[in-house]
Amino acid sequence: MKNIWIVTTGNSDVQFTADDNHWNRLYRKVRSQIKTSHKFSPTPRPNDEQDEAFLVPARVMGIVYEDQLEDNYDDLCFPLLDAFSQKLQEENTPNRIIVILTDQEQVFPASDRKERSCPYWQDTCKLRPIIDKYLKQKDKFPNAELEHIYLQPESKEEGLDNWDQALALVQKKLSQIKVEENDNIYVSHQASTPAISSAVQFVSLARFGKQVQFLVSNEYENKPLEPIKSSEYLRGIKFQQAKALLAHHDYSGVKELLEPYLKPEIKDLLDAAIQWNFAKFDDFSTAMAKAAAKYSKDHEWWRIVDGEVEKRSKKWWWTAYESAYLGVVRLKQENTVEAMFHSFRAVEGLLAKWIDECHSSSKKGKTVKLPHKITLPGGAKKDEVNAYGKGLYFALQAFKGVDQNKDTEFDIWTFGNSVFQIRNSLFHNLEGLQDKEAVFKAWEISKSDNQEDPGKLEQRWKNRVLNCLNFIAEPQPRPTSLEEASLMFQVHKKLYKAIAS
Numbered sequence: 001m002k003n004i005w006i007v008t009t010g011n012s013d014v015q016f017t018a019d020d021n022h023w024n025r026l027y028r029k030v031r032s033q034i035k036t037s038h039k040f041s042p043t044p045r046p047n048d049e050q051d052e053a054f055l056v057p058a059r060v061m062g063i064v065y066e067d068q069l070e071d072n073y074d075d076l077c078f079p080l081l082d083a084f085s086q087k088l089q090e091e092n093t094p095n096r097i098i099v100i101l102t103d104q105e106q107v108f109p110a111s112d113r114k115e116r117s118c119p120y121w122q123d124t125c126k127l128r129p130i131i132d133k134y135l136k137q138k139d140k141f142p143n144a145e146l147e148h149i150y151l152q153p154e155s156k157e158e159g160l161d162n163w164d165q166a167l168a169l170v171q172k173k174l175s176q177i178k179v180e181e182n183d184n185i186y187v188s189h190q191a192s193t194p195a196i197s198s199a200v201q202f203v204s205l206a207r208f209g210k211q212v213q214f215l216v217s218n219e220y221e222n223k224p225l226e227p228i229k230s231s232e233y234l235r236g237i238k239f240q241q242a243k244a245l246l247a248h249h250d251y252s253g254v255k256e257l258l259e260p261y262l263k264p265e266i267k268d269l270l271d272a273a274i275q276w277n278f279a280k281f282d283d284f285s286t287a288m289a290k291a292a293a294k295y296s297k298d299h300e301w302w303r304i305v306d307g308e309v310e311k312r313s314k315k316w317w318w319t320a321y322e323s324a325y326l327g328v329v330r331l332k333q334e335n336t337v338e339a340m341f342h343s344f345r346a347v348e349g350l351l352a353k354w355i356d357e358c359h360s361s362s363k364k365g366k367t368v369k370l371p372h373k374i375t376l377p378g379g380a381k382k383d384e385v386n387a388y389g390k391g392l393y394f395a396l397q398a399f400k401g402v403d404q405n406k407d408t409e410f411d412i413w414t415f416g417n418s419v420f421q422i423r424n425s426l427f428h429n430l431e432g433l434q435d436k437e438a439v440f441k442a443w444e445i446s447k448s449d450n451q452e453d454p455g456k457l458e459q460r461w462k463n464r465v466l467n468c469l470n471f472i473a474e475p476q477p478r479p480t481s482l483e484e485a486s487l488m489f490q491v492h493k494k495l496y497k498a499i500a501s
Helices: 020-033 058-065 069-075 079-090 125-135 163-174 194-211 230-247 251-261 264-277 281-295 300-313 318-332 336-358 390-399 407-426 436-442 454-473 487-500
Strands: 003-008 096-102 145-151 184-188 212-215 367-375 381-386
Touching: 003 079, 003 194, 020 058, 058 069, 058 125, 069 125, 079 125, 079 184, 079 212, 096 125, 096 194, 125 145, 145 163, 163 194, 184 194, 194 212, 194 230, 230 251, 230 487, 251 264, 251 487, 264 281, 264 318, 264 487, 281 300, 281 318, 281 487, 300 487, 318 336, 318 454, 318 487, 336 390, 336 407, 336 436, 336 454, 367 390, 381 390, 390 407, 407 436, 407 454, 436 454
Parallel strands: 003 096, 003 184, 096 145, 184 212
Antiparallel strands: 367 381
């Protein structure tokens, strides 16, 4: 069994502690090797008010000390490596150390290197002699076997700040490391670029599984932290993935991903949210009521929700607002067909419930008897209409009256006179719903000019759906947004807060 330490390297691993005059003397001796018109000088570390050590670009540091190391080694300090070494000496002294170094010589031509900010100067390949000497000190790991891995991209597209390319390069290199099943593997990944750091974390977890532990520290504190087991790191990665799924309203995916880590309260919320996502709003309400009964005693949020569920469940119209908000979510997911379906269904379904709730005595099977004859679009006069489809709107006209000239009634008038017909045509030709604007157009929402923000179009669409629902249901007080009207909107916020924290 071996103790293996895989260590990434970065710009702050080796730091300068002497004065400017000393640096200038060393720098002059190698000035010709640093082919840029700019002079590199030590700079203070961020958040270091004591100026105890200074930073120099890693490649420059390596070049300056390459042939002057033996006489000037004491100029240097190694805050991160010191912290990691101390912790490893307390745990399991490594007998095999694998140092990951970077070299982007093929990525940045001489013309790019003229700039001090060029990532070429941040490469750590020239630090190898310095780091090797550090690791072989008597009070460090003199008996450890040292190995070196070079991350050497071949083009700018493969640069080490490119997340996908860095991952591919790290996968290729770490796959070559041979380990035994009982080896202990420690990984310190903080020092390198964010792309490399993340890639090393991910590949280490995938490659070594439960064998790996991660070392973390703070270069400004000489106190190393406890090694983090792979299971804890994996948990953190999964929660990051879960946030992305949650932003997409994929509640089933969140539950599946986080199942072992979820508190009962959050699991119950996800179960309810899954029912909502299937448009099973009554099941959603039942699940929320059961959960509220469990948690409302100790949590204010649940007490409020308990009251909301009880209040809403007594309203004949509440599911229509949930359906409308589901349409908003589907639009966000770019599922335009379902966005149209749920938004239209919200209004049409509410009309059907309105007949059952307010005019049930006029409903005879699949028809509705009107209080008086009305003139239909084709010119025919009827006092009986279908209790489904556009007949529901005709019933609304007869019983309630709809005036297209009133701002408060124009949206429902548009729904009855245009959206019904457009909807029927669309669902016979779904190719007509290939983007968000097609949904808006189906609801007779179009750009007032070519410069109109798509976000404003969406808000106008949401307002139209909301106004239709409010006209039919007449809730008191009237909600001012579909989000306000939806209980699921509150549940989603609760879930996001729980998972994000």
